[in-house]
Every structure is written in structure tokens, then in C-alpha cells.
Amino acid sequence: MVLQELGGSISRALQQMSNATIIDEKVLNECLNEITRALLQSDVQFKLVRDMQTNIKKIVNLDDLAAGHNKRRIIQQAIFNELCKMLDPGKPSFTPKKSKPCVVMFVGLQGSGKTTTCTKYAYYHQKKGFKPALVCADTFRAGAFDQLKQNATKAKIPFYGSYMESDPVKIAVEGVETFKKENCDLIIVDTSGRHKQEVALFEEMRQVSEATKPDLVIFVMDSSIGQAAFDQAQAFRQSVDVGAVIVTKMDGHAKGGGALSAVAATKSPVIFIGTGEHMDEFEAFDVKSFVSRLLGMGDLSGFMDKIHEVVPMEQQPELLQKLSEGNFTMRIMYEQFQNILKMGPINQVFSMLPGFSSELMPKGGEKESQAKIKRYMTMMDSMTNEELDSTNPKLMNESRMMRIARGAGRHYREVLDMFEEYKRLAKIWSKMKGLKIPKKGDMSALSRNMNAQHMSKVLPPQMLKQIGGMGGLQNLMKQMGSNKDMMGMFGDK
Numbered sequence: 499m500v501l502q503e504l505g506g507s508i509s510r511a512l513q514q515m516s517n518a519t520i521i522d523e524k525v526l527n528e529c530l531n532e533i534t535r536a537l538l539q540s541d542v543q544f545k546l547v548r549d550m551q552t553n554i555k556k557i558v559n560l561d562d563l564a565a566g567h568n569k570r571r572i573i574q575q576a577i578f579n580e581l582c583k584m585l586d587p588g589k590p591s592f593t594p595k596k597s598k599p600c601v602v603m604f605v606g607l608q609g610s611g612k613t614t615t616c617t618k619y620a621y622y623h624q625k626k627g628f629k630p631a632l633v634c635a636d637t638f639r640a641g642a643f644d645q646l647k648q649n650a651t652k653a654k655i656p657f658y659g660s661y662m663e664s665d666p667v668k669i670a671v672e673g674v675e676t677f678k679k680e681n682c683d684l685i686i687v688d689t690s691g692r693h694k695q696e697v698a699l700f701e702e703m704r705q706v707s708e709a710t711k712p713d714l715v716i717f718v719m720d721s722s723i724g725q726a727a728f729d730q731a732q733a734f735r736q737s738v739d740v741g742a743v744i745v746t747k748m749d750g751h752a753k754g755g756g757a758l759s760a761v762a763a764t765k766s767p768v769i770f771i772g773t774g775e776h777m778d779e780f781e782a783f784d785v786k787s788f789v790s791r792l793l794g795m796g797d798l799s800g801f802m803d804k805i806h807e808v809v810p811m812e813q814q815p816e817l818l819q820k821l822s823e824g825n826f827t828m829r830i831m832y833e834q835f836q837n838i839l840k841m842g843p844i845n846q847v848f849s850m851l852p853g854f855s856s857e858l859m860p861k862g863g864e865k866e867s868q869a870k871i872k873r874y875m876t877m878m879d880s881m882t883n884e885e886l887d888s889t890n891p892k893l894m895n896e897s898r899m900m901r902i903a904r905g906a907g908r909h910y911r912e913v914l915d916m917f918e919e920y921k922r923l924a925k926i927w928s929k930m931k932g933l934k935i936p937k938k939g940d941m942s943a944l945s946r947n948m949n950a951q952h953m954s955k956v957l958p959p960q961m962l963k964q965i966g967g968m969g970g971l972q973n974l975m976k977q978m979g980s981n982k983d984m985m986g987m988f989g990d991k
């Protein structure tokens with residue numbers, strides 16, 4: 499079962515439960531069985547799923563719940579928490595610091611996407627101001643060095659390797675020494691891919707680890723390996739001190755369940771996921787955001803962080819001010835489209851945005867969505883400043899739209915479509931009116947300033963009903979103590 503289907507099945511099970519007039523043992527069991535089935539089909543290890551089910555039943559004791567408690571919300575929250583617990587081993591991974599040079603070693607099965615991921619990891623940190631370098635200690639696969647060299651050159655990252663030397667330990671040590679001298683602060687060592695049974699290659703990996711003394715060993719796992727994930731991850735952990743997991747190929751036909759099993763086997767957190775073959779198809783992994791998106795709840799906190807990353811600091815207060823005044827103009831939409839295109843793979847960003855995901859981003863239609871955004875932007879290029887900055891929808895009459903269509907070489911119908919999309923987004927964002935704007939556009943402060951009132955306006959009515967209306971929402975926020983967690987629930991589905 500692919501990841502999107504898993505999310506869909508879980509959301510449906512929750513929805514069915516919410517539709518029941520009374521939630522009793524039978525309804526709860528049906529809901530949990532549905533979720534169990536979905537997780538098993540997604541290749542989550544059987545034991546993990548069984549434990550989860552037992553835990554939820556322990557937490558949600560229907561008889562003990564005093565009258566007046568919102569049972570649906572408690573069950574939903576329990577499922578959310580259990581899924582988070584499955585993915586969170588409870589200890590954070592080592593994170594590289596610019597001030598101190600560090601060595602990170604990559605291990606994984608042959609073809610898992612290790613070499614590609616090494617470059618993605620280096621590129622990600624390079625964008626954050628690190629000085630990364632790549633060492634190819636894979637002397638087993640002919641062509642591995644060329645592949646790394648090619649990727650590294652593309653990303654302008656220094657690399658080290660040899661066509662002649664056959665001893666991976668020697669290359670690894672020389673590469674690490676070389677880059678330490680060159681003051682690189684993140685030295686990444688790519689090792690040979692292994693089959694599970696290859697004792698010699700496991701021994702080689704152990705020796706490379708012993709010689710280079712990595713600060714972190716990352717286990718790279720292909721998300722489609724299914725039920726085998728647990729055993730494979732454990733085999734690696736027995737030879738080297740795995741400290742983090744990266745799950746690749748989460749795009750396409752990925753089965754998400756293997757990730758959960760790998761976390762359980764290595765007791766190490768997933769730190770990134772690979773979502774495509776390209777360098778920037780790589781996402782930092784956050785458990786709560788992931789589960790939130792898996793359950794179809796959207797992830798506004800992730801979106802806020804993304805905005806923080808790509809919207810220039812000087813633009814932020816201005817944008818927030820405009821949103822707080824309820825002035826969502828075409829120009830803001832244009833700028834947001836520009837930012838979205840800058841943020842990287844569009845499907846990742848869309849799944850975080852309230853309102854953007856469902857209409858503009860049909861599942862699997864990233865290319866079309868990207869083209870649509872570009873088309874919208876071309877049409878907006880033919881608009882006047884007055885039109886772009888107006889908040890009066892009446893300004894956009896037929897003759898103006900005809901003119902824009904002619905100017906952009908598009909059909910009138912397409913301009914109309916774009917305008918409908920603008921109105922839809924303006925309606926969603928207008929609910930941010932009155933939001934207190936923190937100084938210097940601090941996004942996390944903005945999250946904190948969101949109160950139940952704002953949330954109730956932005957939440958889809960169905961979801962608000964599930965939570966237990968305004969009262970339930972206020973209670974939930976009090977209990978959670980932090981608005982940031984709640985931000986994950988801002989989907990518009």
C-alpha cells in the first residue's frame with residue numbers, strides 16, 4: 499500500500515468512527531482493525547502494529563471515560579500519539595555543527611539509494627552554510643566513484659576517491675584526512691552497498707567505521723523493501739553503531755511501513771526522507787509533521803518553517819501584516835507562488851499548505867500543478883499594478899480578464915479559473931485577520947500567537963466537529979500546552 503493510500507485509509511477509519519452516533523467497544527474495535535489492516539498492508543512489522551493496538555486500547559478505556567469527555571478526540575489523539583511513538587525512538591540523532599568538523603558514514607543495501615543520498619545530504623547542508631565533502635569508499639561496485647564524482651561535481655562539492663586503489667579503508671582514511679586539512683566541516687563517507695548475507699562486506703564496513711571513527715553512521719533504506727526492513731536494519735546495527743536512518747524512494751510506489759520497522763530495529767530516528775531522484779528531492783523528517791500529513795491533517799508548522807527558509811527576512815513582516823489585515827491580494831498570491839516554486843518539490847510543499855493541497859494539487863499531479871502555477875504567473879504578469887494590489891474582487895470584470903487573457907496568450911476561461919483560485923485562497927487566508935504580528939516576522943512566535951479563535955476559523959468544519967467544536971478545541975489546546983502541535987491539524991481536506 500503506498501503512503502498516500504495508508505493516510506487515506508487511516509483518515510477514513512477515523513471518519514467512519516466519527517460518523518457513529520455512539521462510540522462503544524464495537525465501534526472502537528472496528529476503527530482499530532481498519533487501521534491495523536492499513537498498517538500491515540503498508541509493511542509495518544506485525545509486532546509493532548499489535549503493540550500499537552494494545553496500547554490504544556489501554557489508553558482509551560471507554561468504561562472509564564467520564565461522561566462529557568470527547569471520546570472521539572481522545573481516540574484520535576491516542577492514534578496520533580501511538581503513530582508518533584512508533585516513529586520516535588526517544589533519542590535525538592547526532593546533528594553536525596559548523597563549529598566542529600565531523601565525519602558521517604553512510605551504509606545500506608546495494609541499490610538502496612545510498613550514493614544519491616550522500617550527495618543530497620551534502621547539498622542540503624551546503625545550502626545551510628556547511629562546507630561538506632564526499633569520500634567514495636565503495637571499491638566494490640564499478641562505477642560507484644564515477645557516480646559520486648558526477649553528483650558531487652554537479653553540486654560543486656569536493657570529492658575524493660580512486661580508480662586504482664582497492665582497499666576501501668585506505669581510501670576512507672586518506673579522504674577524511676585530506677578534507678580535515680582543507681577545513682571541511684562535514685565529511686561524508688560513502689561505503690559499498692551490501693547484500694544481507696555478505697559477511698566480508700559487513701566486515702569491511704566495520705573496518706571503515708573503526709578507521710574513520712564517524713560521529714554518525716546513517717543507515718539508508720529503500721522504502722519499498724517491505725517486511726524485510728526490520729531484519730535488514732538489525733543486521734546493519736549489529737556490525738556498526740547506526741545512529742540515524744534515511745528512508746529513500748518515498749515517492750511513487752513507496753511503502754511507508756518499512757520506515758517504522760527500521761526505527762524499531764535500529765532504535766535510531768529517521769532524519770530525512772528521499773522523495774525523488776533529484777538533488778533537492780530530500781526532506782528533513784519531523785515525526786509529528788509526518789504523522790499529521792499521513793492522517794491528512796496538513797502541516798502548517800512545517801509550512802511556516804519552510805516559509806521561514808525561503809521568504810527573505812525583509813519580506814516576512816510585510817507579508818504577515820497584510821495577512822493580519824485580511825488583505826490577500828493577487829500580488830501576494832504571485833509572491834507565494836514564486837516562493838512555492840523556490841521551496842523545492844512542489845508536492846511536499848502543497849501537502850503542508852491549508853487550502854492549497856486539495857484543489858490545486860491532485861494526487862500524483864505535481865507536474866501539472868507546477869505547470870498550472872507557472873501559467874497563473876504568466877497571466878498575472880499581464881495584470882496592472884492596480885489589479886495586483888486590489889482587494890476588491892469586483893475590479894476584475896470581464897473586459898479586464900479578456901485583456902489579461904490576450905496579453906498572456908491564454909484563454910479567457912483560464913484567467914477566470916485563476917481568479918476563482920485566488921478567491922478561494924483569499925477566503926481561507928482572510929480568516930487570519932486580526933492575528934497579532936510578532937516583531938521581526940518571527941514565525942514560531944506567530945504560531946504561539948494563534949489562538950483557538952483563529953484556529954476554529956481555519957479548520958475545516960468537519961474537523962472542528964470531530965474535535966468537539968470550539969470547546970473541544972480550547973480544551974485540546976490547553977492540554978497540549980503548545981500551539982505548535984495543533985498547527986499540524988490545519989488541513990483543508
Ligand SMILES: Nc1nc2c(ncn2[C@@H]2O[C@H](COP(=O)(O)OP(=O)(O)OP(=O)(O)O)[C@@H](O)[C@H]2O)c(=O)[nH]1
Pocket residue numbers: 606607608609610611612613614615636639642645690691692746747748749750771772773774775
Ligand atoms: N525515485 C527515487 N529514486 C531514488 C531515490 N534515491 C535514489 N534513487 C535512485 O535509486 C537508484 C539507486 O541509487 P544509488 O544511489 O545508485 O544506490 P546505492 O545504494 O548507492 O547503490 P550501491 O552503490 O550499489 O550500493 C538510482 O537510480 C537513484 O537515482 C529517491 O528518493 N527516489
